[in-house]
Amino acid sequence: MSQQDSDARATSAANTCEIVERRVGAVTVIEVSGTVDMITSPQLEAALTSAMTGAPQAIVVDLSAVTFLASTGMGVLIAAHxxxxxxxxxxxxADGPATSRPLDLIGFADVLNMRPTLDEALSAVTS
Structure with missing residues (x-):
């Protein structure tokens, strides 16, 4: 394997984003893992758009397993809001340096009703 092939695989692996949508009662939970950047943020946007068409009682985006959140991903969250x-x-x-810190520094934490755990987020949107 050439160095170029190895670099391409490393870049591809770094730009991986997995999204799973599930329901918890009437709340749609979108679980995101991996990297949310310029390349993968359209996946998050598509998941949020799909969730909105189902007319849920609320939407929770779980970024607990996100390792990198770029400004484009934050923009997708604000646009959905x-x-x-x-x-x-x-x-x-969001809880940790990869997610809560950037959201807090930019001032989006309050706008996005940021919570450290899924249970706290579910309580916040159903009470």
Whole structure:
């Protein structure tokens, strides 16, 4: 294997994002893992758009397993927040330097109803 092939595989692996959507009662939970950057943020946008069409009671985006959150990913979260009806709350699970720190530094933590755990996020959107 050439160095170029090895570098291409490393770049591809670094830009991996996995998204799983599930329901917890009437709440849609979008679990995200890996890297959310310019390359993978369209996946998150598509998942949020799909979740919104189902008219959930609320949406929780769980970033607990995200290892890198770029500004494009944060922009997708803000855009989703802005598109949701006022009656459909959104919460984001983020705890750690890769997710909560950038969201907090930019001032998005309060806007996105950031919580450190999934249980706390679910409580926040259902109470």
């Amino acid at each position: 802005d598109k949701l009806p006022a009656t459909t709350p959104l919460a984001v699970v």
